[in-house]
Amino acid sequence: MIRRIIDESAFLKLKEKMAEGLLPQWVLTDPDIYQLEKEKIFGYTWQFLAHESELPEPGSYLTRWMVDDPVLLVRTKNNEIKAFLNSCTHRGTQLCTADRGNKKSFTCPYHGWSYNLEGELIGIVAGNKVYGTEMHKEDWGLRKIPQVAIYQGMIFGNMDPNAEPLEDYLGEMKWYLDMMLGRSDGGMEVRGLPQRWVAKANWKATAENFTADPYHVQTTHRSTVELGISPEDPLYAGYGHQVVTKNGHGINVITSATGKARVPFQGTPESMWPMYKKNLTPEQVDILSRVTVFVGGVYPNLSFVSPIHGTEGHLHNYLNFRLWRPLGPDIVEVWCWFMIDKAAPEDYKEAAYRGYLGSFGPSGTLEQDDTELWARIVEVSGGLMMRDKELNYNSVSNYLMGFNRVEPDPTFPGPGKAYPTTYLDALARSMHEKWLELITKDLFVKEDMK
Ligand code: FES
Ligand SMILES: [Fe+2]
Structure with missing residues (x-):
């Protein structure tokens, strides 16, 4: 992964400067560094999504972001908090665009597929007629955010399924x-x-x-x-x-x-x-x-x-x-x-x-x-x-x-x-x-x- 300006020697120099208490200013706005940050920092660390009190009752939902990844947070009928990628599994349209509210299900505005609070696909418009028996709804639920954890009411998400537990990360x-x-x-x-x-x-x-x-x-x-x-x-x-x-x-x-x-x-x-x-x-x-x-x-x-x-x-x-x-x-x-x-x-x-x-x-x-x-x-x-x-x-x-x-x-x-x-x-x-x-x-x- 050698990039236009950032090669190994540039990083070694950066490391040297930082050991002296200096941060080269170009790293703030460099577009290549920014791509690395998205992948290697935000792809692996715990990110704050919401506070539990923002999801007061079953059916409450919020839309949030983990940098560029859209997140749909819901409180299920069993009072569990779940987080999904806020993108329809049909053609990928953003599913829910409201900031928050309360719903029993979410219906995509494009072709009308609908999902329940557990993220399961529960409705396909003219399903049997257009897909026949080849389509299994259970395979097309909303994608889950790999890890979600709560500490003192603070809800965090992590895109890395292997990341250390939130409590260990907070230390x-x-x-x-x-x-x-x-x-x-x-x-x-x-x-x-x-x-x-x-x-x-x-x-x-x-x-x-x-x-x-x-x-x-x-x-x-x-x-x-x-x-x-x-x-x-x-x-x-x-x-x-x-x-x-x-x-x-x-x-x-x-x-x-x-x-x-x-x-x-x-x-x-x-x-x-x-x-x-x-x-x-x-x-x-x-x-x-x-x-x-x-x-x-x-x-x-x-x-x-x-x-x-x-x-x-x-x-x-x-x-x-x-x-x-x-x-x-x-x-x-x-x-x-x-x-x-x-x-x-x-x-x-x-x-x-x-x-x-x-x-x-x-x-x-x-x-x-x-x-x-x-x-x-x-x-x-x-x-x-x-x-x-x-x-x-x-x-x-x-x-x-x-x-x-x-x-x-x-x-x-x-x-x-x-x-x-x-x-x-x-x-x-x-x-x-x-x-x-x-x-x-x-x-x-x-x-x-x-
Ligand atoms: S993109 Fe959502 S139903 Fe088609
Ligand atoms: Fe200030």
């Missing part, structure tokens, strides 16, 4: 997901539909921005300081710990200069605190009681943020999930979910939802700050001088913050490597190391590339 990250998604009785629920929009950006840059880069906050989102929402101290988003877990997953636990949050338990109603203490370990309760913002991600393309918003007396917290669905090397479809504790009081949920709409989401102030910068990265990444030639010493992105200098803090109570600052590139480097490991797997069968 230590489960401890942190439990803290956010499993803290209250009944877990989290999605409110409204996930918003989605298209941005000029590369999926690696957006994932890294959200998951691993609190350093950008004090400059990119400077307007929040000017409005008095964020502190003047330029280090304010750097206090706390950056935790790196395996497989490119990780989380930033941002606290404050004193190590405590502005308010206990992220400003959630006091009536909910006993639930946290009941459902979590003392170590998780300790972190949750003093965190200001959790922000992190599950590799490759899911990020999350759990902030405190509002003013004194009207503070609220929610969980925002982000899926960066690549549509090309320089274009991303952003999927954005608002999630909140099912057990929270209704008026609190509504206030938190309004706070979210004003900050994240396509009309939110914070969102527009980031979108503009993502576009500026891809716009300058495709030129000839960005190529990894000897001439261009500046064609790399720098991931050196804390490199070989900041050591993990052994007193941090959670699993993973926890570094005592979030102004750090450790998690970004881990994400890009996972990226290189995946795209080069079996690409050149040679000892030194393993």
Whole structure:
């Protein structure tokens, strides 16, 4: 598989640069790299599809995507969640085009074949007359997504039937997901539909921005300081710990200069605190009681943020999930979910939802700050001088913050490597190391590339 620009020596050079904490910028928008990513990253890793609360009852369905593969998710009559390729087995037409709804069966708009909630073909227009006895309906059911698994209500799919189980893939990250998604009785629920929009950006840059880069906050989102929402101290988003877990997953636990949050338990109603203490370990309760913002991600393309918003007396917290669905090397479809504790009081949920709409989401102030910068990265990444030639010493992105200098803090109570600052590139480097490991797997069968 030798391609136009990417040959073995280019990859070896890439590996060398990355070992020095440098990522050549051309890899962001290179079309050949993008093809490799689709095949070797998205073809083999667990990808977030939906939250269980989006499929509330038997017959509920959702249409989603795993990059370019269309997915139809359904809750069956037996309350099981199943995922199929959303493509009719007759001529391949997209079967269901609605975002969500409730149905007993799905009928293809082209020639009228229909399928039940189990994905079985149950109706062929004029079946016996046109196909006779040669056609066996049981052979023509919808194709299943090879693996589907749920953790803390989060539904993931995997195109690789041999991929490691979801829980193994998540590893230590489960401890942190439990803290956010499993803290209250009944877990989290999605409110409204996930918003989605298209941005000029590369999926690696957006994932890294959200998951691993609190350093950008004090400059990119400077307007929040000017409005008095964020502190003047330029280090304010750097206090706390950056935790790196395996497989490119990780989380930033941002606290404050004193190590405590502005308010206990992220400003959630006091009536909910006993639930946290009941459902979590003392170590998780300790972190949750003093965190200001959790922000992190599950590799490759899911990020999350759990902030405190509002003013004194009207503070609220929610969980925002982000899926960066690549549509090309320089274009991303952003999927954005608002999630909140099912057990929270209704008026609190509504206030938190309004706070979210004003900050994240396509009309939110914070969102527009980031979108503009993502576009500026891809716009300058495709030129000839960005190529990894000897001439261009500046064609790399720098991931050196804390490199070989900041050591993990052994007193941090959670699993993973926890570094005592979030102004750090450790998690970004881990994400890009996972990226290189995946795209080069079996690409050149040679000892030194393993
Ligand atoms: S393509 Fe679906 S019935 Fe023909
Ligand atoms: Fe941002």
